[in-house]
Amino acid sequence: MLKVQEIRELIKLIDQSSIDEFSYELDGAKIKMKKKGEVKQVLVEQAQTALAAPAAPAPAVQAAPPAQAAPPVQKEEPKQEVLKEAVQESENLHKITSPMVGTFYQSPSPDTDPYVRPGAKVSKDSIVCIVEAMKLFNEIEAEINGEIVEVLAKDGQLVEYGQPLFLVKPE
Structure with a gap:
């Protein structure tokens, strides 16, 4: 080769x-x-x-x-109705974003359960994760009452300022 x-x-x-x-x-x-x-x-x-x-x-x-170019492979696209529903649903969701650059952690220590999982109810002062920056562990609060729909960051992942971490369905 x-x-x-x-x-x-x-x-x-x-x-x-x-x-x-x-x-x-x-x-x-x-x-x-x-x-x-x-x-x-x-x-x-x-x-x-x-x-x-x-x-x-x-x-x-x-x-x-x-040579003659091969015809492009056609992908099946989702139906317009499903796409519209997903767009409408995502517009109604609140994003909890990272207030700083750091490392995302879902739990206070590796051997404990995550603060929240999809489906968990949160209030404005509920802690949802930790972002470590310069050896300081910053607890991130939900800022809104609602239900966690999706966790967008992975445990141990580096996150940027303003990066969405969670999607929350407001109550």
């Missing part, structure tokens, strides 16, 4: 040349590059082999005729 540096050099050579498409195959490893205006695509495939492939000599660059 080609080394990353060799692939980078190939990309530079193809980029500087008038070649639109390039293919290279050796011992089950395939490299295919296409230029299309300013967009460049690189596809590297390697067959599963039990033995390591020997180092390949530098390939000769040859122009290949342009």
